[in-house]
Amino acid sequence: MSNLKETGQLPTGQGDSVVETILEARGIDKNYSTPTGPLEVLRGIDLAVTRGTILAIVGASGAGKSTLLNILGTLDHADAGTLAFRGARVDTLSEGDLARFRALSLGFVFQFHHLLPEFTAEENVMMPLLIARFEPQAARARAQAALRDVGLEARWQHRPSELSGGEAQRVAVARALVAEPELVLADEPSGNLDQQSAAALHELIASLARVRHQTFVIVTHNDRLAAVAHRVMRLEAGRLIEPA
Numbered sequence: 001m002s003n004l005k006e007t008g009q010l011p012t013g014q015g016d017s018v019v020e021t022i023l024e025a026r027g028i029d030k031n032y033s034t035p036t037g038p039l040e041v042l043r044g045i046d047l048a049v050t051r052g053t054i055l056a057i058v059g060a061s062g063a064g065k066s067t068l069l070n071i072l073g074t075l076d077h078a079d080a081g082t083l084a085f086r087g088a089r090v091d092t093l094s095e096g097d098l099a100r101f102r103a104l105s106l107g108f109v110f111q112f113h114h115l116l117p118e119f120t121a122e123e124n125v126m127m128p129l130l131i132a133r134f135e136p137q138a139a140r141a142r143a144q145a146a147l148r149d150v151g152l153e154a155r156w157q158h159r160p161s162e163l164s165g166g167e168a169q170r171v172a173v174a175r176a177l178v179a180e181p182e183l184v185l186a187d188e189p190s191g192n193l194d195q196q197s198a199a200a201l202h203e204l205i206a207s208l209a210r211v212r213h214q215t216f217v218i219v220t221h222n223d224r225l226a227a228v229a230h231r232v233m234r235l236e237a238g239r240l241i242e243p244a
Contacts, residue, residue, distance in 0.1 A: 021087075022183050022215050023049040023072060028081035030067055041067050043238035045081065049183065052213035054205065056220055056229035063235045065219040066187055072217060073106055073185045074098050086182075103132045107176030111188035113168040115160040121147060121171045122156040125178050132179065146174035150204060166197025173204065177214070186218040190225055202228050 028045035031038045041064040049055055059065050070076035072083070074090060083091040090101055102108075115124045122143050129139035147156045150170040160168050169189065176184050189205075190198035206228040208214040218225065226232050234241045 020051055021048050022051050022085065023047075023217070024084045024087075025072060026082045026084075028068070028071060028078045028083070030064070030071065030076075030078050040238055042071075042078070045238075045240055047072075047233075047240060049215060049217055050231075051182070051215055052209060053231060054209050054216045054218065054229040056218050056226040056232045057235055057240070058220060058226055058232060059235035061221075064238060065235050068235060068240075069185055069187050069217065069219050073108060074102060100132075103128060104179055105181055105183065107179065107181040107184040109169075109172050109176045109184060109186040109189045111191040113160070113172040115168055115171055115175075117160050120157050120159055121152060121163065121174075124160070124171055125156075125175045128175060128179050142178055143174070146178040147171070149177065149208075150174045164197065165193050166200055169193060169197070169201055170204065173201070177208070183215045183217065186216060186220075188220055188222075189218065190222055191220070198222065199224065 025045055025047040028042055028047075029040075030042040031040050033039075045068060057065050057068065067076065071078050074083070074093075078091065081091075082089060085101070085105060090098070093101060115121075116127070119127075122140065125143035125146050126136075126139040129142060130136065134142075144153070144156060147153055150173050152167060152170055152174065155163060155167060160171070163171065169192075173189075176186075186205075190201045193201060202225050205216060205218070205225075209216060209230075218229065220226055232243065234243065
């Protein structure tokens with residue numbers, strides 16, 4: 001795929017120098033109000049994500065893993081703490097700047113692929129680029145390249161109902177990658193797949209990190225997916241713990 005640097009469409013804070021730490025969170029707290037008082041979900045989370053690695057975050061259901069991922073992806077706001085991308089604060093950006101930052105610097109993959117059923121695989125993958133105001137012809141070419149990268153070049157005119165679960169999730173991965181984000185955030189990406197499709201997705205993620213130096217932060221219950229990660233951290237009692 002072409003490089004966004006060539007188009008001049010990089011968000012503020014990006015440049016050409018190689019920065020090892022892509023994302024850094026410091027002192028992240030998050031609470032929710034309940035009828036019985038505040039519920040403390042995250043407490044003093046410190047986290048640094050290194051370029052070209054897969055970080056898996058594991059933990060019990062309800063531990064706050066998805067909440068943490070949403071904060072790292074600027075889809076939710078922390079009550080306290082800071083969030084920096086390549087050394088530049090992003091938690092203080094306006095909503096408009098945050099939307100642009102997410103569109104060009106982050107990719108998202110969820111447990112359910114959330115493809116638009118009336119559109120083809122190619123059109124679904126084009127969506128982030130069209131939202132970012134790419135020319136349709138350029139967006140289509142990049143969508144096709146992204147689908148080739150995930151092994152679906154023969155399926156790009158198929159609608160989601162014509163795809164298997166594993167193929168639909170690969171389309172979701174292509175959509176996450178089409179803007180060439182430096183960081184992909186994934187929430188249980190193989191949680192809705194059969195064992196064979198999940199294994200294929202795990203290998204795809206490992207290959208993207210290995211070959212393309214793609215960076216992933218993945219929330220998962222799946223031990224096999226965690227096993228392909230370079231680093232595993234556990235969220236427990238609101239804190240991130242790195243096993244010895």
